[in-house]
Amino acid sequence: MNDPDPLSILAAFGAAEAPGAVPALGGMTLAIAGFILFLLLNAFFVAAEFALMKVRESQLHAGDGVPARTRRKLARARKAVKHLDLYLAACQAGITLSSLALGFLGTFFVAELTAPFLVSLGLGGKVPVYGIALAVTFIFFACCHVIFGEFIPKAMAVRHPDRAALATVPLLHFFYTVFKYTGILGLTDGIARFVLKYLLGIDPRSTACTVHSTDELMYLVEESERSRELTKQEAEISKNALELNDMCVKDVMTPRSEVDVMDLTAPFEENWELARKSRHTRFPLVEGDHLDEVKGWVHVKDLLKLVGQENPDLRSVRRELRVVPDTMPLDSLLTFFLKEHAHFALVVDEFGDSIGLVFLDDVLEQIVGDDIQDEFDQEEMREFVKTGKDTYAVNGAVTLFDLADYLPEMDLDCPGVTTLGGYVISRLGYIPEEGEELKIGRYRAVVTGSDGRRITQILLTRLPEEQEEE
Numbered sequence: 001m002n003d004p005d006p007l008s009i010l011a012a013f014g015a016a017e018a019p020g021a022v023p024a025l026g027g028m029t030l031a032i033a034g035f036i037l038f039l040l041l042n043a044f045f046v047a048a049e050f051a052l053m054k055v056r057e058s059q060l061h062a063g064d065g066v067p068a069r070t071r072r073k074l075a076r077a078r079k080a081v082k083h084l085d086l087y088l089a090a091c092q093a094g095i096t097l098s099s100l101a102l103g104f105l106g107t108f109f110v111a112e113l114t115a116p117f118l119v120s121l122g123l124g125g126k127v128p129v130y131g132i133a134l135a136v137t138f139i140f141f142a143c144c145h146v147i148f149g150e151f152i153p154k155a156m157a158v159r160h161p162d163r164a165a166l167a168t169v170p171l172l173h174f175f176y177t178v179f180k181y182t183g184i185l186g187l188t189d190g191i192a193r194f195v196l197k198y199l200l201g202i203d204p205r206s207t208a209c210t211v212h213s214t215d216e217l218m219y220l221v222e223e224s225e226r227s228r229e230l231t232k233q234e235a236e237i238s239k240n241a242l243e244l245n246d247m248c249v250k251d252v253m254t255p256r257s258e259v260d261v262m263d264l265t266a267p268f269e270e271n272w273e274l275a276r277k278s279r280h281t282r283f284p285l286v287e288g289d290h291l292d293e294v295k296g297w298v299h300v301k302d303l304l305k306l307v308g309q310e311n312p313d314l315r316s317v318r319r320e321l322r323v324v325p326d327t328m329p330l331d332s333l334l335t336f337f338l339k340e341h342a343h344f345a346l347v348v349d350e351f352g353d354s355i356g357l358v359f360l361d362d363v364l365e366q367i368v369g370d371d372i373q374d375e376f377d378q379e380e381m382r383e384f385v386k387t388g389k390d391t392y393a394v395n396g397a398v399t400l401f402d403l404a405d406y407l408p409e410m411d412l413d414c415p416g417v418t419t420l421g422g423y424v425i426s427r428l429g430y431i432p433e434e435g436e437e438l439k440i441g442r443y444r445a446v447v448t449g450s451d452g453r454r455i456t457q458i459l460l461t462r463l464p465e466e467q468e469e470e
Contacts, residue, residue: 031105038101039149045094047153048172051164052080052087059162070166077169089189090176102145214242240367249333250326250355251399251418252362253347257453259357261286262298268312275300282344284357285318291354294346297321321346326355334363390462393448396421396455407460410441421455431455439463 060078080087157164179185196202218239225235260278262271264287275283281300287293296318306312322345324333337343337360344359383398384406394403398420404411417423424445425431427438431453437446442463449457 034105035102038098038105039144042095042098042102042145042149043153044168044171045091045098045175046150047157047164048168049088049091049095050154050157051161051168052084052091054158054161055081055165056161060165073166073170076173077165080165080169080172086185086189087172087176089185089192090172090179093179093184093188094175099145099149102149103141214245217242236369237367240369244331244334244363244366245329247330247366247399247401248326249324249328249330249347249358251401252330252366253326253356253358254362255356256291256354259284259291261290262314263287264295264314268306268314271314272303272307275303284321284346285314291346291356294321294354297344323348324358325350330363330366333358334360337363387459392460394420394458394460396424396449396457407443410443410460412440420458424455424458 055077060074060081176185221230221235221238221242224230225232230238260274260280260283262274262283262285264285271283283298283300284291284294285296285298287295295315298314298317298319302317303314305317306314322336322340322342324336324345324347326347326349328336333345336345342360344357346354347356347358349355383395383402385393387393392407394406396419398406399418400412400414400420400423401418403420412420412423414423414426417426423440424438424447427440428436432447432450432455434447434450437444439445440460442465443460444463446459446461447455447457448459449455
């Protein structure tokens with residue numbers, strides 16, 4: 001029995017009835033129309049897939065003045081992002097089916113065009129005609145599929161994922177519904193879950209989501225700054241906010257030695273005079289030995305109510321003072337202040353001893369980056385001043401965390417120490433006098449300010465590389 005001629009097979013699909021004949025116009029038109037249709041469908045599913053994977057849910061929220069129709073599209077797009085696995089499965093099913101249809105139509109479409117030409121060249125044998133036709137079909141189909149069905153829609157979706165998602169989700173939802181109720185989606189999803197769970201040991205219930213680490217968010221902020229999506233100040237504030245969790249209360253608090261307090265055992269006139277001379281508006285209320293017996297706090301405006309009274313009593317206007325541990329992270333402290341509607345709190349150590357105060361402004365300064373001052377604040381010593389080539393005057397109260405921002409190579413770490421002055425005292429083992437010095441890495445540190453209890457200022461000078469401390 002003779003094998004069928006490939007040209008007779010082509011004829012069954014609208015090809016020419018005889019070698020070298022002109023292809024049938026009707027079959028050719030249908031083949032071209034079908035090829036273009038499935039190529040567009042393939043491009044659509046590819047664009048929808050990459051748009052859903054790239055778009056962020058925050059990009060799909062409607063602003064003011066958005067038409068109701070657009071709001072419905074945005075809501076459907078958010079739903080697709082929340083059920084990403086199912087919609088991606090619908091995209092993959094669509095890509096697979098359209099690609100198979102493209103291959104089927106492409107084979108007979110291109111073979112119908114090439115077969116008569118090959119026969120006219122005298123290549124009428126079954127194997128040469130069929131083999132060359134398939135080779136030409138593969139090359140043509142691959143080029144069209146890669147360029148128009150993959151590369152172009154993928155590039156457009158990645159560049160504008162929000163627009164692509166908004167444009168593709170309505171029609172994608174239709175195909176999703178069709179695939180769901182015809183069983184295609186359930187079958188493919190079930191097989192995929194079975195393979196993941198029982199063959200690969202992966203929990204299929206865990207859905208993919210975009211979660212960024214702090215380092216990744218820092219990188220995104222820096223990239224946004226470089227592309228001018230964020231100003232320098234906006235980027236600085238964003239990075240400072242991301243670093244809040246790296247610092248704790250004791251890094252920014254005001255030590256008890258610098259705290260002004262009002263004593264319940266002292267005459268009212270004495271406390272009033274302190275309020276008049278001080279630049280503060282809030283004062284801890286103590287009884288006896290400084291911060292060890294805190295009874296609350298008072299505001300200057302409350303003291304005004306007592307002025308002129310015969311026997312003014314600060315207890316009548318006192319308020320409850322919140323207490324926080326010195327190890328509380330700054331992001332938690334900010335949440336605490338906002339929740340309690342408080343502006344400052346008493347700081348205690350692990351033994352319950354009062355060691356200072358921490359203010360809301362202390363946290364905000366870490367975010368904004370500059371000292372927050374009002375018209376009543378006095379000019380304070382700047383933390384870090386460059387006084388010459390490789391020479392810096394540094395406030396002894398500057399934290400080691402902030403020092404690393406000024407001088408990255410001075411990334412110091414000392415358990416229980418938060419300030420540069422404390423680090424120098426810890427290294428020396430005593431409180432130094434002015435003029436004493438020591439080496440810290442590639443810097444010589446000279447104490448230029450000390451009040452006998454703490455170091456107020458240090459002069460850092462960069463040393464030649466050969467003098468670097470081991």
